[in-house]
Amino acid sequence: MRWLIFAIIAWFCIGLELGFADALQIGNGTAQPSFVMILLAFVALWTTTGHVVAASLICGLVLDLVFVVPLRTGDTIVVLGPHALGCLLGSYTARTMRGLMFRRGALAVGFLAMVATFVSCVVVTACLRIRGFYEPLDIPSASSSLFAGLIASLITFGVGIPFGWLLGALRKPLGFPQTGRSAFRMP
Amino acid sequence: MAQAAMSPRMRTTVAVLLLIALALAPTRFTRWLGFLRDPTMTIIAPISGPASALSIALRRGSGGGTHEELELEEARSELHQYRDLYNKAIDRVNELESLVTELQRGIHPLGGYRFTPLEATARVARDSAAGTIEINRGRHHGVKSGTVALTRRTQQIIGVVSRVGLMTSTIDVVTQKRAETRLIRAVVMPRDPVDPSSLRSIVNCQIKAAGDGSFITELTIPADVAAGITPGQEVRIKDDQWPATAQMSLIGRVVRVEETADKHPLHRHLRIKPDFDSDLTRVSSMILHIPVDDGAAAPEGATQE
Numbered sequence: 038m039r040w041l042i043f044a045i046i047a048w049f050c051i052g053l054e055l056g057f058a059d060a061l062q063i064g065n066g067t068a069q070p071s072f073v074m075i076l077l078a079f080v081a082l083w084t085t086t087g088h089v090v091a092a093s094l095i096c097g098l099v100l101d102l103v104f105v106v107p108l109r110t111g112d113t114i115v116v117l118g119p120h121a122l123g124c125l126l127g128s129y130t131a132r133t134m135r136g137l138m139f140r141r142g143a144l145a146v147g148f149l150a151m152v153a154t155f156v157s158c159v160v161v162t163a164c165l166r167i168r169g170f171y172e173p174l175d176i177p178s179a180s181s182s183l184f185a186g187l188i189a190s191l192i193t194f195g196v197g198i199p200f201g202w203l204l205g206a207l208r209k210p211l212g213f214p215q216t217g218r219s220a221f222r223m224p
Numbered sequence: 225m226a227q228a229a230m231s232p233r234m235r236t237t238v239a240v241l242l243l244i245a246l247a248l249a250p251t252r253f254t255r256w257l258g259f260l261r262d263p264t265m266t267i268i269a270p271i272s273g274p275a276s277a278l279s280i281a282l283r284r285g286s287g288g289g290t291h292e293e294l295e296l297e298e299a300r301s302e303l304h305q306y307r308d309l310y311n312k313a314i315d316r317v318n319e320l321e322s323l324v325t326e327l328q329r330g331i332h333p334l335g336g337y338r339f340t341p342l343e344a345t346a347r348v349a350r351d352s353a354a355g356t357i358e359i360n361r362g363r364h365h366g367v368k369s370g371t372v373a374l375t376r377r378t379q380q381i382i383g384v385v386s387r388v389g390l391m392t393s394t395i396d397v398v399t400q401k402r403a404e405t406r407l408i409r410a411v412v413m414p415r416d417p418v419d420p421s422s423l424r425s426i427v428n429c430q431i432k433a434a435g436d437g438s439f440i441t442e443l444t445i446p447a448d449v450a451a452g453i454t455p456g457q458e459v460r461i462k463d464d465q466w467p468a469t470a471q472m473s474l475i476g477r478v479v480r481v482e483e484t485a486d487k488h489p490l491h492r493h494l495r496i497k498p499d500f501d502s503d504l505t506r507v508s509s510m511i512l513h514i515p516v517d518d519g520a521a522a523p524e525g526a527t528q529e
Contacts, residue, residue: 052271055349055358059505060279067352087232094239102264105387105394107354111406113387113394115258118247122240164247172251176353 038080038088039212046207047096050076055103061196067177068188070196071154073100077124078150078197079204081131082140083213093128097121106165109173119164123157130156146201151194158186262389265349265358269392273348273360280347280508299378302458302474306379313472339469339513342366343376348392350505355400357383357505361512362391370467372513380499381461381473382510397504398475399437407432407442409463410475412453412494427453428462431475431496437503439476444491450481459496469513474499 050072062069073096081089100120105113131149138145162182165174176182209215230238246254342361349358361367371385373395387394398408412427427449431439445453457478461470476496484491498504 048268049271052268052275055268055351056272056275056277056347057279059350059352060282062352069352090232090236090239094243099264099268102261103268103349104351105261105354105356107356111386111396113354113356114251114255115261116247117254117257118243118245121243122247125240125243168248 038084038092039210042207042210042212043080043092046204046211047073047076047092047099051096051099051103054100061192063188063192068185068192070193071150071157071189072196072200073124074127074154074157074193075146075150075197075200076204077128078131078153079146079201080211081128081149081153082135082138082145083208083211086129086132089128089132090125093124094121097124100124107175109175116165116168119161120157122164123160124153126160127153127155127157141205143198143202143205146204147194147197150197150201151190154193155186155190158183158189162186262392265389265392269348269358269360272358276347276349277508280506283506295378302379306472306474310472339372340366340516342512342514343509347505347507352505355397356386356394357397358392358394359510359512360392362389362393364390366514367393367512368514370469370515372467372470372473373510374473374513375499375504375507376509376511378499379474379511380504381470381475382504382507384467384470385512399433399439399498399504408439408461408466408475410459411462411472412478413458413460415454415457429459429494431459431494434495437498438479439496440482441494441496444484444488445481445494447490447492450492450494453478453481453494455479455481458499459494467515469515 053072058069058072077089077093077096080092084092097120098117101117102115104120106116107113131153134149134152135145138149162179165176165182166179168174169176177185246257342365347357348360351357359373367385367388369385369388371388371393373382373385374380375382381398383395383397383400385393386396407430410429410431412429414426427445429445430442432442434440439459455478459475459478460472461475462472463470476498478494479497480495482493482495484493
């Protein structure tokens with residue numbers, strides 16, 4: 038995988054997640070698609086486990102830095118870890134499931150992104166709920182967080198299909214396999 | 225003998241354990257990591273800013289770009305009303321100040337109300353879970369913690385800057401869901417032009433975010449007082465817990481007078497909605513009122529008021 042190209046695409050996806058995702062949210066809730074998870078699901082389809090782990094940790098740490106956690110005191114804090122662990126487990130799940138997918142289909146990216154988004158949401162919710170036992174975190178209940186995560190994963194599925202198709206055009210610049218039987222051969 | 229390098233599996237395990245420790249460590253041990261957010265936002269803002277502008281253009285709020293001339297008229301009218309009120313209030317402050325000078329020396333009566341407006345500020349990111357938005361103005365532009373953000377057209381309060389980075393800042397939006405438990409002391413302004421006699425008929429109330437983009441009074445209003453309140457009346461902040469530059473800023477308008485849950489005949493609630501839009505996080509531009517210290521230079525791109 039070419040890391041410079043990945044960094045540029047990840048920068049673009051994180052920008053979309055921060056600025057554009059709310060245009061695709063349903064209603065007034067917090068459920069919105071995750072462009073980063075779509076990218077990670079795409080990466081998980083086409084590269085080695087080591088690269089998937091590294092990419093997940095990088096993207097997750099950036100998400101941890103940009104999404105602050107509110108406190109009941111009115112302040113906000115940066116918590117490093119929840120998104121990084123969530124992205125790691127989510128993309129690893131996608132990496133494990135890719136053998137069941139036809140990798141060249143955009144549907145595969147959307148489906149794996151959906152699964153990865155929900156897994157990531159579960160991990161983030163668990164981390165913050167545990168931390169909430171001894172910190173005055175101002176976070177919604179676990180049930181509402183998971184429900185929002187479920188809706189977010191469904192939206193991610195819908196967005197992931199066209200976005201995954203666009204990412205498919207970047208396989209060559211990213212250094213992913215292009216020809217022959219590579220759609221079925223796992224790197 | 226050279227030490228054997230860690231295997232990839234071991235490296236991943238170490239990274240995961242480290243992240244678990246960071247995720248669960250109490251804030252007093254990890255607060256210092258917050259400094260990393262500033263450069264990260266500076267790097268991401270150039271792409272999240274245009275993405276945010278596109279998002280706002282696609283899903284513009286109901287009060288955003290329609291009936292521009294009417295809104296301009298309304299804003300001008302409000303500006304005159306606010307200046308009128310401001311002058312009256314300053315006059316009253318001056319009167320009171322002459323009384324308390326003997327007791328409290330050295331307090332400038334206008335010190336807390338001086339501000340520098342900073343325009344052309346745009347949203348670059350939105351965190352719906354935290355109820356915050358990021359804007360493309362930071363310490364470099366003179367923004368300080370406690371700076372008040374207002375909509376450009378209607379001077380509607382959006383929120384207060386809670387975190388200042390070098391090039392970006394974080395605003396806590398007043399209508400955010402997590403603010404449901406926070407009370408704001410406010411006043412319902414009379415419908416007629418403000419004069420000293422009408423100032424005495426201002427209704428004080430405590431409001432809180434209702435979670436749907438509106439506000440509702442926390443304590444009930446007596447029914448006879450509520451009978452004199454009609455939809456459309458302005459509600460302004462009058463709360464010592466808020467920055468001085470936020471005092472008397474518009475927080476919304478009364479949209480209806482509601483019955484209490486137990487349908488008490490003597491008590492009423494007020495439902496208040498922001499003047500701009502129910503979703504203040506979709507505002508495309510805003511004005512920051514940066515508090516001014518005496519003798520401080522005006523920030524870059526700002527005009528002294």
